Amino acid sequence: MVSTCPKRPGNPGVLILLTLPLLLLGAIKINCATLPDNSTDVLWLQAFRHEIISDPSGWFSSWNSSANHCLWPGVRCSRAHLGRVVALQLVGLNLAGQISSSIGNLTFLRTLNLSTNGFSGRLPPLNHLQKLQVLDLSVNQLQDSIPDAITNCSSLRIVDLAKNILVGEIPPKLSLLYNLSHLRLSRNKLTGIIPPTLGNITSIQRLVLSYNNLTGSIPDELGKLTNMRNVALGGNRLSGGFPRCLFNLSKSLQVLALESNMLSKQLPPNIGDALPNLQELFLNTNVFEGRIPASLGNVSGLGRIQLEINNLTGEIPSSLGKLSNMYVLNLRNNNLEAIDIQSWEFFSALTNCTSLEWLSLAENQLHGAIPNTIGNLSSILDYLYLGGNELSGTVPPSIGNLRNLTFLGLGNNNLTGTLEEWIGKLIKLKHLNLQMNSFIGPLSSFLGQLTHLIDLDLGNNKFEGPIPSNIGNLQQLSTLNLSSNNIQGDIPTQLGSITSLTHLDLSSNKLTGRIS
Template identity: 55%
Template sequence: MLVLKVLLLLLYCVGNIGCSTVPDNTTDMLSLLGFKEAITNDPLGVLSSWNKSIHFCSWKGVWCSPKHPGRVTALNLAGQGLSGTIAASVGNLTSVRSVDLSSNNFSGQIPHLANLQKMQVLNLSFNTLDGIIPDTLTNCSNMRKLDLYTNLLEGAIPPPIGRLRNLVYIDLSRNNLTGIIPASLKNISLLETIYLQRNQLEGSIPDELGQFSNISLMALGANRLSGNIPASLFNLSSLQVLELRANLLGGTLPTNMGDHLTNLRELYMGHNMLEGHIPASLSNASMLEYIVLQSNNFTGRIPTSLGKLSRLSKLDLQLNMLEANDTEGWKFLDALTNCTALEVLALTANQLQGVIPNSIGFLPSTLQYLILGGNTLSGIIPPSIGNLSGLILLALDENSLAGTIDQLIGNLKNLQYLHLEENNFAGTIPPTIGNLTELYLMKNDFIGSIPSTVGNLTRLSWLYLGKNKLQGLIPTSLGNLKQLTRLDLSDNNLQYNMP
């Protein structure tokens, strides 16, 4: 009978940390066993050591305090393939400082962890947890890192989230969170990193987010945020990455936008409804490496001041209404020759008009992707473009360009992707065309036969030659293209020689 009473007492204390007759180390052991009980699949056998033949401080994934023997200070079972729910008994590990259960298959809801006053790290990312983020989690006042990335969480971000005043890192991205971004976040003055992207958050971006003095990364993209971008965000001098893409943000950018962003390296505002001119002051953010503003409603000229950005690697302004229809409008190309780290220049689907200036060939040799499709460019491709020996992708599709392409292809030895479709190119397809992976020449005026040397392009996966004036036999060498998955030779005068 005495043994039965002791067992009942121990079971009672799994859910009652206030049971003073049970030593702390016993409470932690029982809490861990309660956690194990909720596991339905342990494919790697990580919990096989969790039995009474071994002291629980030696169980795999468990760390105990040397100062306070028998008290669990860390539980780390990341990436073990565990399935089941997270037992409520975890909330009784009152000395724990770090809980990392990331990259498993936990489901169900996040248990109440309000008693874990010493916890500094909670990482439950890459699971399938659902339900809401408990308000009680905001009682963990010593929390420095909260990572719930990639789950199925829903509901609002807890309004009292600002109680976590010691938080440095928070990642709630890739969930199904709704509602607004709480203004109480402003109280977390130590915050350095905030990820909220890929949820269903709506409303405006709180002006209070511009009060962070230590913030280095702010990612709010792929939500339903609307309204103007608060001017206060552009005063965050510590900010290195600002990611606001794929929202419903509108309005214009302030003319002094770049004046205080002295540490900004990456700027992502694509797929919004921003309008007006791109501020020339953006060049004052002298550390910028990535500028991605595609799919907005920007108008006017591309600022020549961007040429001051010596670190600029990617400039993506596709799908806007930016203009270049005279010498002044094309001066941005001259300016970009100073951007000696430039690798990507993407200007598809704007209002670039007329002949491509010869200065395009004096862009940095680092350039790998040149994307100018979907404009109203005319004339021939300047021979100087052959100077861009580092090009991997050249896209000039959907323009009104003419002339031949013999010299163009011959000089671009590293070219893998060539998009010249829907132009007025003529002449023959040159016999030497590098080692392309994709070749798009359809809807032009090419004549002659398909060179048999096309069969030597061992990496070629897409070959589009339809809607030209090609004639003669289809070369049997095309049968050598083992990587070919897409082939279009339609609407020509080609013949096939049956064996």
């Protein structure tokens, strides 16, 4: 046990505190010889408090000697061992300072949660905390590397150091934490490879290493983690093909997030059959090529598919229409094709996805008319983005059935016709982008009914006639682009009443008057 008593050197007039350096700068005088073992924890808490340089909420005002330390806010003591601290939880208090090394002397501590504060400096030495099960220091400003000594905390089940400024490599010795179920190191500045030794932590269920600077391939050893439910490795510089080793996790894996890396080659055709329990799949912003595996349609519980910003080609498989639980489908910015009736069959199939809230097929190679079945898409669809394709013809009036839309993007296509038949029905719209098409006719008076609009972009079309005076009803409007049309007449005075407007472009028209 670490001694709490000061020792005197040869000069009896000089007192050196070996274990509690500068404890309260001499303001607290302690006769350690008279303190029982179960009272020393209060000293370590006081030393911890002394390192806090900012306490804006006054949390520590009640941390004083007049009250039992087991009653201090954020402190919980053992029932079996009088006075011994088993939990210290100070979350979201905007505390600042360094985490005192005295924390490492709370040898009965099981939970240490100091997340969402402003602690800086190094991780404190915790190697004596062999009872510690939960370590959460996330969302702080901790620096330096992760010490190997953390592996002495052999009872750890949860380690969360996310959203700090930690550097260096992930210690391979973390594999010694055999009881670990959650390891979260995301959003730091960690470098190097993913240690293959992590494959030895067979109890782990959640591995989150995303948004660091990790390199290399995803190690095959992760395939040994058959209890894994969540793998999040996105936002790094990982390379290689899709990690087929994860197919060994077929019974457990629910969330797979590999987005924003440099992964390449084709997706395995049997991915859906090999991972039947997937609920969320993030493979976006990589360099994957080839077709979207039709087997994804066999994953009945799949709710979210994000494959945007890759080099995927071919047709969109109609089998995705079997995913009745799917609420997000994002295939934006690929080279996916639809050139005839057969290749558009997927769109009709998606009408079976009654949970769909977000659909983005923008920036692909979709040709021809928008299918009339667009109006049969999910009644709860909130976001629909078909911009940046080669769509032509008129917009089916049935689109007006999608009355819960808040975002509609049809820009950068070859669409024609007027808006009157459908635009006024989409009264929940906040963002409407129809730019770079060939829409004709007067600006619909129905625009004034879209009172929730924040962004309205109708630029580079063939609209004509005046700006409707009821555009003044759009009091939440921030961006308005009507440029490069054939709009005529006076600028309505009502436009000047929209105080939220920050971006206005009426150029390249035939307008007169002024905004007052």
